[in-house]
Amino acid sequence: SMAEEAKKLAGYAAVDNHVQNNHVVGVGSGSTIVFAVDRLAERVRQEKLNIVCVPTSFQARQLILQHGLTLSDLDRHPELDVAIDGADEVDEALTLIKGGGGCLTQEKIVAGCAKHFIVIADFRKDSSVLGQQWRKGVPIEVIPMAYVPVSRTIAKRFGGEVVLRMAVSKAGPVVTDNSNFILDWKFQHAQNWTVVNTAIKMIPGVVETGLFVGMAERVYFGMEDGTVRIRD
Numbered sequence: 001s002m003a004e005e006a007k008k009l010a011g012y013a014a015v016d017n018h019v020q021n022n023h024v025v026g027v028g029s030g031s032t033i034v035f036a037v038d039r040l041a042e043r044v045r046q047e048k049l050n051i052v053c054v055p056t057s058f059q060a061r062q063l064i065l066q067h068g069l070t071l072s073d074l075d076r077h078p079e080l081d082v083a084i085d086g087a088d089e090v091d092e093a094l095t096l097i098k099g100g101g102g103c104l105t106q107e108k109i110v111a112g113c114a115k116h117f118i119v120i121a122d123f124r125k126d127s128s129v130l131g132q133q134w135r136k137g138v139p140i141e142v143i144p145m146a147y148v149p150v151s152r153t154i155a156k157r158f159g160g161e162v163v164l165r166m167a168v169s170k171a172g173p174v175v176t177d178n179s180n181f182i183l184d185w186k187f188q189h190a191q192n193w194t195v196v197n198t199a200i201k202m203i204p205g206v207v208e209t210g211l212f213v214g215m216a217e218r219v220y221f222g223m224e225d226g227t228v229r230i231r232d
């Protein structure tokens with residue numbers, strides 16, 4: 001489909017422009033990153049690159065292993081050369097909503113350990129303000145025993161509606177790679193995301209938010225016309 005082709009364009013551009021020999025590479029989660037990992041494995045084979053990969057989820061770990069790439073971790077490599085990951089939506093200031101796939105916590109940790117955090121996305125994620133196209137709200141990872149008070153506090157302080165993310169192929173709520181729950185905060189209008197992100201993180205029981213503020217260095221958008229648009 002057009003969106004799949006656009007994901008491939010973005011993934012290839014990011015890997016070709018930012019991964020070099022002897023690099024430690026953070027590998028994101030979701031569907032767009034699959035194209036980036038395909039390209040990474042192709043370049044490793046063709047150019048005999050010596051790189052190691054740090055995953056951001058069980059899914060990313062499987063991708064790394066399935067592609068025969070070298071798996072590593074933050075114990076061995078607490079500082080990465082580059083992290084590449086997708087996003088659910090990007091605004092003009094490069095603030096991201098992430099967590100559509102429920103992997104936001106390890107994604108943010110790995111992104112924060114990288115010298116360069118590079119985002120790859122198809123044209124559907126390219127917004128001027130958050131909420132314009134992504135309608136599922138901001139994912140927030142919470143400690144399970146606290147999800148009700150955290151939900152109430154967010155709704156009371158910031159408005160909108162907060163919903164516990166329920167699993168599709170499992171009875172009950174989604175359980176993250178870190179054994180936590182996910183809340184989706186359907187905000188009503190754009191906010192000062194720096195202030196809101198900090199305020200939500202301070203609520204006891206909140207593990208992490210899907211608001212990536214001031215973290216992305218550059219975003220590669222694959223476009224409908226086969227071009228790649230760069231925002232940085």
Ligand code: DER
Binds near residue numbers: 104
């Ligand atoms: O859940 C996540 O954080 C993913 O990285 C998401 O932001 C992008 O997933 P996609 O590439 O499948 O749209």
